Amino acid sequence: MWFFRLSYQTYKNTEMKKRKVIRIIAIIGIAGLLTGGGIGLYMFYKPHRDVQSAKADYILTSSQIVAEYLADNQAANQKYLAADGDSKILEISGEVKEISENFNGQKVVLLTGGNNMAGVNAIFNAETNDNLDGITIGQAIKVKGVIRSGASYDEDLEMYENVILEKSDIVNE
Amino acid sequence: MTVAFLAFSLGAQAQDRYVSSKTHIKFFSTTPVEDIEANNYATVSTIDPGTGVVVFSVPIQSFEFEKAMMQEHFNNEHFLESSVYPKSKFKATILNLDEIDFTNNGEYRAEIEGEMTIKDHTNSLKESGSITVKDQTLTVTATFDLVLADYGITFNDSEMVAKKIAKSVEITVTAVYDKQ
Numbered sequence: 197m198w199f200f201r202l203s204y205q206t207y208k209n210t211e212m213k214k215r216k217v218i219r220i221i222a223i224i225g226i227a228g229l230l231t232g233g234g235i236g237l238y239m240f241y242k243p244h245r246d247v248q249s250a251k252a253d254y255i256l257t258s259s260q261i262v263a264e265y266l267a268d269n270q271a272a273n274q275k276y277l278a279a280d281g282d283s284k285i286l287e288i289s290g291e292v293k294e295i296s297e298n299f300n301g302q303k304v305v306l307l308t309g310g311n312n313m314a315g316v317n318a319i320f321n322a323e324t325n326d327n328l329d330g331i332t333i334g335q336a337i338k339v340k341g342v343i344r345s346g347a348s349y350d351e352d353l354e355m356y357e358n359v360i361l362e363k364s365d366i367v368n369e
Numbered sequence: 370m371t372v373a374f375l376a377f378s379l380g381a382q383a384q385d386r387y388v389s390s391k392t393h394i395k396f397f398s399t400t401p402v403e404d405i406e407a408n409n410y411a412t413v414s415t416i417d418p419g420t421g422v423v424v425f426s427v428p429i430q431s432f433e434f435e436k437a438m439m440q441e442h443f444n445n446e447h448f449l450e451s452s453v454y455p456k457s458k459f460k461a462t463i464l465n466l467d468e469i470d471f472t473n474n475g476e477y478r479a480e481i482e483g484e485m486t487i488k489d490h491t492n493s494l495k496e497s498g499s500i501t502v503k504d505q506t507l508t509v510t511a512t513f514d515l516v517l518a519d520y521g522i523t524f525n526d527s528e529m530v531a532k533k534i535a536k537s538v539e540i541t542v543t544a545v546y547d548k549q
Contacts, residue, residue, distance in 0.1 A: 243437060281443070298390075300410045344431045345456060355413075357413060362411070
């Protein structure tokens with residue numbers, strides 16, 4: 197009789213332990229699913245990087261980046277362009293050569309270093325367009341933005357292409 | 370003397386061309402699961418009315434998607450590998466150049482044939498578009514389809530992305546040129 201009771205007790209204990217383990221596994225599983233799903237949803241709806249609140253990776257003049265690209269296009273691409281498209285954030289200073297507007301209503305400022313073959317096209321956006329009010333041709337300014345492509349001579353276009361900077365804004369110092 | 374004059378006049382003619390940096394290239398993909406659109410406003414293009422040569426140079430990282438994740442996928446090594454191939458190029462010739470009068474305002478149909486280079490793949494492409502001449506400016510519009518697999522962009526059918534991105538995508542081009 198005592199033997200039966202003892203073994204029943206052991207049985208009860210192991211059964212309880214089993215249930216406990218199952219419950220823990222279930223909780224971990226659900227937590228995992230929720231976290232995984234949450235991360236998935238976050239990634240799917242992840243906002244674009246805020247270029248202006250991020251720290252600049254490089255601070256250069258328009259002439260410097262153009263010279264770097266014309267000297268070795270591949271090396272410059274490796275240095276500045278990221279595989280996921282979130283490329284380096286640059287602060288570029290130069291002289292305003294031209295201000296235009298693109299098809300998206302964004303202001304485009306061409307910065308050069310004077311006698312350069314190419315320059316930097318800084319594309320502003322709806323939030324930053326107004327910060328160009330009062331900026332005039334020939335003025336020296338500093339802008340911050342994300343680089344999209346470098347400068348190069350294109351044989352088919354028969355012209356130099358400018359460095360493209362997007363999500364730009366004026367840097368006040 | 371005649372040769373020098375001829376060379377000079379040819380040189381002068383080569384300068385007489387149209388350049389556009391006011392452009393819009395739209396990428397549109399549709400599947401039952403999802404419509405995906407991206408827009409590019411940073412493309413540069415030239416048209417030489419003398420030779421009929423049309424060139425587009427498209428900076429790939431300038432394609433802006435609504436969702437950041439899609440933009441990352443678009444740029445990464447499985448798709449356009451934009452850090453290694455930052456630009457795509459289309460170089461073509463207008464086939465019916467004699468039917469387009471660049472000095473006479475109006476809308477003209479242009480048949481173009483040339484080569485599209487995306488990543489390290491080049492394919493021939495024959496499309497039509499319209500050229501509107503207004504004084505010293507041109508406006509070009511065109512819509513055509515690109516088959517992604519032609520440019521080495523393929524997905525395993527089991528991948529989620531295969532259900533989301535169409536095998537053939539629609540490209541819409543608008544560009545305004547100034548005479549230079």
